Amino acid sequence: MTEATRECALYEPLLSGALDNELTQQQQQLLQQHLQRCEYCSAKLAQLEQQSAALRAAQQTMPEPTMPHLQTTTTPVWQWLGWLLMLVGLLVIGGWAAYQYVQDASLPIWLKLAVGAVYLGLTVLFIGVAWQRKQQAKTDRYKKVQL
Amino acid sequence: MQTLQQQRYQLLQPHLRGAQLLAQQLLQCQSSAEDCLHDALISAFTTKGFPETAKVKAWFLQVVRFRSLDLLRQRKKLTTLDAISTLEEVVNTPLPAESNALKALSLLPFAQSDVLVLRELNDCSYAEIATIMQIPQGTVMSRLARAREALRLQLQQLERGEQAND
Ligand SMILES: [Zn+2]
Numbered sequence: 001m002t003e004a005t006r007e008c009a010l011y012e013p014l015l016s017g018a019l020d021n022e023l024t025q026q027q028q029q030l031l032q033q034h035l036q037r038c039e040y041c042s043a044k045l046a047q048l049e050q051q052s053a054a055l056r057a058a059q060q061t062m063p064e065p066t067m068p069h070l071q072t073t074t075t076p077v078w079q080w081l082g083w084l085l086m087l088v089g090l091l092v093i094g095g096w097a098a099y100q101y102v103q104d105a106s107l108p109i110w111l112k113l114a115v116g117a118v119y120l121g122l123t124v125l126f127i128g129v130a131w132q133r134k135q136q137a138k139t140d141r142y143k144k145v146q147l
Numbered sequence: 148m149q150t151l152q153q154q155r156y157q158l159l160q161p162h163l164r165g166a167q168l169l170a171q172q173l174l175q176c177q178s179s180a181e182d183c184l185h186d187a188l189i190s191a192f193t194t195k196g197f198p199e200t201a202k203v204k205a206w207f208l209q210v211v212r213f214r215s216l217d218l219l220r221q222r223k224k225l226t227t228l229d230a231i232s233t234l235e236e237v238v239n240t241p242l243p244a245e246s247n248a249l250k251a252l253s254l255l256p257f258a259q260s261d262v263l264v265l266r267e268l269n270d271c272s273y274a275e276i277a278t279i280m281q282i283p284q285g286t287v288m289s290r291l292a293r294a295r296e297a298l299r300l301q302l303q304q305l306e307r308g309e310q311a312n313d
Pocket of ligand 1: 004005007008011034038039040041042
């Protein structure tokens with residue numbers, strides 16, 4: 001390579017830009033004019049081109065990264081339907097039983113209240129556990145991907 | 148029927164190799180790079196802020212880059228990137244690469260290999276590089292020029308070393 005002239009440093013970024021096709025038309029013209037006069041920069045451009053091609057070629061030979069095995073976790077529709085039917089049935093039966101129970105005049109009021117409290121407590125506990133589970137599932141970021 | 152996850156995976160798939168090279172270059176370790184890529188993929192699958200198709204590449208590379216930098220900071224307990232680039236142990240562990248060009252790349256200081264990986268191994272435009280690195284677009288060209296010059300010198304040095312060994 002011949003010696004660099006003092007103005008060559010100014011053209012260094014443009015050489016890079018030319019390689020990447022990112023020069024404005026004006027910049028292109030400036031660079032072309034310099035390249036016609038300057039052997040040093042012309043040779044350098046060729047060298048940089050080669051270097052860039054070598055990197056890109058090397059990239060192609062790198063192995064494809066091993067990817068996590070994707071697993072779908074969407075619940076099928078029939079499962080939702082099953083749960084829904086069961087819930088509706090339970091509500092109807094439970095409602096009817098509760099109504100009969102309240103109407104039954106042979107039982108003292110304190111027993112009715114006590115039994116009601118037991119059922120209410122069970123329901124609260126059940127909902128509490130379900131809610132906790134749901135929160136856990138939300139924060140577990142690895143649930144959806146098997147690594 | 149395609150799940151959201153499968154759709155996103157298809158969009159990301161062409162950029163995975165480049166993204167892994169980026170992480171590898173930053174972390175200088177293949178297995179941490181793989182972990183980093185997997186983490187980035189998981190957040191890509193679950194995020195609500197997934198970008199439109201044209202911006203997927205820049206977005207994903209940015210996620211991978213930030214994650215790598217976080218890991219580096221944790222590892223080195225450093226707060227600034229400049230401090231990382233001055234650490235010789237980070238800079239001077241070449242990856243096992245068959246190509247001289249990649250070997251030379253891995254010997255470059257962090258700040259220079261970063262921009263080169265985005266341009267040469269991920270084919271990012273200057274606008275994309277500016278977005279990913281969060282720098283003004285006008286500075287991308289000169290950064291790349293400096294990095295390329297550094298790579299050129301590093302390659303010459305490697306070749307000289309090989310000749311000396313022969
Ligand atoms: Zn010149």
